[in-house]
Amino acid sequence: MLFSRDNQEDSKYLEPIFGSDSEARDLPKYKLPENSVDPSLAYQMIKDELEDEGNARQNLATFCQTYMEPEATKLMAETLDKNAIDKSEYPRTTEIENRCVNIIAHLWHASKEEQFIGTSTVGSSEACMLAGLSMKFAWRERASKLGLDLQKRKPNLVISSSYQVCWEKFATYWDVELRTVSLDKDHLSLNLNKVLDYVDEYTIGIVGIMGITYTGQYDNIERLNDLVEKYNKKTPYKVYIHVDAASGGFYTPFIEPEIKWDFKLKNVVSINASGHKYGLVYPGIGWVLWRDKQYVPDNLIFNVSYLGGSMPTMAINFSRSASQIIGQYYNFVRLGFKGYHDIHLRTHKVAQYLTEEISNMKDFYMVNPGNHLPILCYSLKQDKDRIWSLYDLSDRLRMRGWQVPTYPMPNDLDHLIVQRIVCRADFGMNNAIEFIEDMKIAIDELNNSKLISNRKEKHDNYGFIH
Ligand SMILES: *Cc1c(COP(=O)(O)O)cnc(C)c1O
Numbered sequence: 001m002l003f004s005r006d007n008q009e010d011s012k013y014l015e016p017i018f019g020s021d022s023e024a025r026d027l028p029k030y031k032l033p034e035n036s037v038d039p040s041l042a043y044q045m046i047k048d049e050l051e052d053e054g055n056a057r058q059n060l061a062t063f064c065q066t067y068m069e070p071e072a073t074k075l076m077a078e079t080l081d082k083n084a085i086d087k088s089e090y091p092r093t094t095e096i097e098n099r100c101v102n103i104i105a106h107l108w109h110a111s112k113e114e115q116f117i118g119t120s121t122v123g124s125s126e127a128c129m130l131a132g133l134s135m136k137f138a139w140r141e142r143a144s145k146l147g148l149d150l151q152k153r154k155p156n157l158v159i160s161s162s163y164q165v166c167w168e169k170f171a172t173y174w175d176v177e178l179r180t181v182s183l184d185k186d187h188l189s190l191n192l193n194k195v196l197d198y199v200d201e202y203t204i205g206i207v208g209i210m211g212i213t214y215t216g217q218y219d220n221i222e223r224l225n226d227l228v229e230k231y232n233k234k235t236p237y238k239v240y241i242h243v244d245a246a247s248g249g250f251y252t253p254f255i256e257p258e259i260k261w262d263f264k265l266k267n268v269v270s271i272n273a274s275g276h277k278y279g280l281v282y283p284g285i286g287w288v289l290w291r292d293k294q295y296v297p298d299n300l301i302f303n304v305s306y307l308g309g310s311m312p313t314m315a316i317n318f319s320r321s322a323s324q325i326i327g328q329y330y331n332f333v334r335l336g337f338k339g340y341h342d343i344h345l346r347t348h349k350v351a352q353y354l355t356e357e358i359s360n361m362k363d364f365y366m367v368n369p370g371n372h373l374p375i376l377c378y379s380l381k382q383d384k385d386r387i388w389s390l391y392d393l394s395d396r397l398r399m400r401g402w403q404v405p406t407y408p409m410p411n412d413l414d415h416l417i418v419q420r421i422v423c424r425a426d427f428g429m430n431n432a433i434e435f436i437e438d439m440k441i442a443i444d445e446l447n448n449s450k451l452i453s454n455r456k457e458k459h460d461n462y463g464f465i466h
Contacts, residue, residue: 017044054403057431060421061405063213063247063277067426072330076282076323084120084322085313087306093322094306096329103332104287107253108262108271116263117296118289119314120275120325124246125166126316127272127288130300131242132157132170134270134290135205137297146236148201158198158239159207160190161410162214164246167207176204182412188212188367190219196227201237205269208241210248210261214409215368215420216375218248218261225265232267240269240295247373249273249287250280254341255348256372269295275328278344278373280335280425285324343425347374350432351423357436363443367418374423379416388446390419396442402435 017023022037027045037045056066068076079093087094101118110116121127136155144150156177159167163180171178179198181191189212199206206228208219221243232238243261245252250273252259262271268291275285290296296314303310335343351374358364358378363386370376380390390406397404404421408414423432 017041055401057426058401059403060423060427060435061403063274063422063424064283065276065280066424068280068282068327069334072327072334073282075330076327079323079326080321082322082326083319084325085304085315085318085320087304087311087313088308090322091307093325094311097322097325100325100328100332101287101289104249104273105263105289108249108289109264110289110291111263114292116289116291117293118287120328121272121286121288121315122284122317122320123276123286124164124244124272124274125169125286127274127286128164128166128242128244129170129173129316130288130314131270131272131290132167132176132204133174133300134296135240135242136174136176137300138295139204141297142238143201146201148237153202155202155204156198156200157204157207158195160209160212160219161412162189162212163207163209164213164244167244177202179203180411183410184413185416188215188413189217190224192220192223192227195224196231199231199239201235203237203239206239206241208243208261208268210243210245210252211373211375213246214407215377215418216247216370216373216422217368218252218259218372221261221265221268222259225260225267228267241265241267243268243271245271246274246286247277247375250275250278250340251344251373254337254344259372263291275324279328280331280340280343281324281327284320285328344374346429347423347425347427350374350427350429351376351421353429353432354421354423354436358439361440361443367416370421370423375420376423377418377420379418386447388449390417392446393439393442394419396446397438400438400442402438 017040020041022041023045027049059066082090082093084093097120100120105116105118121130139155140150154175154177156179157171158179158181161180161182168178170176181195181198190208195206206224208221208224210218210221224241228239228241249271252261262268270288270290272286272288273279275281275287276283301312301314304313351370355366355369355376359366363380364378365381366376366378368375368377394404394406404419406417406419409416409418
């Protein structure tokens with residue numbers, strides 16, 4: 001022992017993390033540990049615990065943003081303490097949220113004649129809950145004025161069967177019947193020949209999807225709007241459209257502004273989008289906007305105090321950090337329209353490159369070539385000599401760090417197994433070229449492999465479809 005008693009106190013500063021006592025123990029799993037540890041140790045141990053997780057940049061399954069600039073993360077880290085709901089303590093933050101709503105309303109062509117309203121949320125799921133609740137309450141007001149027996153049947157919501165799971169949650173939590181319009185091989189998005197067959201006087205609304213989670217395709221909102229327009233002319237029981245633009249909301253306006261899907265269409269009354277998808281913010285931010293406040297019944301709005309007065313809010317959550325809202329505003333300020341356009345166009349080109357390469361491989365055919373959102377989806381061609389499945393390919397790619405999900409399409413089309421790649425801003429052309437090389441090697445290995453899992457086994461829950 002070289003240290004005297006007096007300088008033993010100091011010795012812990014010299015102690016290497018991986019030589020310390022605290023490091024030599026397992027992390028607490030079931031109860032609080034008796035004693036504290038140094039912050040640097042706690043940091044290192046938890047960081048290590050997370051080390052064997054997939055690399056987010058190689059995760060081609062997620063729609064969520066996996067990269068932000070250092071200046072953005074600095075700003076967000078410095079504002080983690082701000083509570084988004086506390087409007088009177090943080091009036092500048094509140095103002096920033098309102099500016100974001102204005103900017104998004106402009107992007108989605110809210111009309112000057114109407115009074116749009118909107119709010120940030122934790123993500124599109126919360127946004128869809130709020131939009132769904134507004135549809136339900138607004139329908140109830142309209143229908144009861146018309147004398148409909150509201151107890152006779154459950155209200156229903158019409159959507160294609162390729163909905164994201166948040167709509168099933170909405171229907172379950174708020175006791176609404178989810179009426180799903182099936183997909184078939186000729187209709188991989190909302191079937192417009194059938195959708196109105198599902199609508200009746202108990203329909204609270206129709207949801208169109210701009211960016212179907214399964215394939216990345218768009219519902220044709222413009223034609224849906226025309227159908228709804230005709231339908232509403234014939235009945236006092238009006239229906240309106242909500243657009244779930246979780247991915248498309250921050251993509252389409254920059255890349256395909258000619259597509260009509262937003263508030264330009266008269267019957268689109270509300271839209272949601274995930275700021276953490278193509279809005280390019282880290283997970284934890286969504287938005288929902290209504291074209292006019294008449295579509296949000298008053299009893300869904302709660303007032304919180306704000307600068308000595310009160311301010312209307314709509315949210316399921318109460319407290320949460322405002323740093324995500326600030327991150328969204330950073331992107332708006334920093335990138336501007338051109339920045340978003342350039343980033344998304346580059347991502348689009350990466351998707352086109354992958355589509356071309358994968359189409360040229362003899363094993364696959366494209367289910368969605370990623371012409372709109374940079375999301376491509378493909379399946380295996382029939383070949384009785386092939387001994388591997390898409391699930392095997394996912395496994396093989398995983399060995400090189402790539403996460404590429406394989407899953408069946410929704411009901412009625414669930415015999416179709418697909419693989420999907422979501423291209424994001426941080427998946428550059430260099431990554432894509434490397435990915436294609438790895439994919440070719442993986443296929444080669446599978447073709448020459450003798451160790452194949454049982455192909456007949458069902459893998460319903462394999463992979464990710466978020
Ligand atoms: C991702 C997604 C959601 C859910 O969004 P979160 O922001 O993850 O809550 C809802 N609908 C669609 C179409 C999506 O792609």
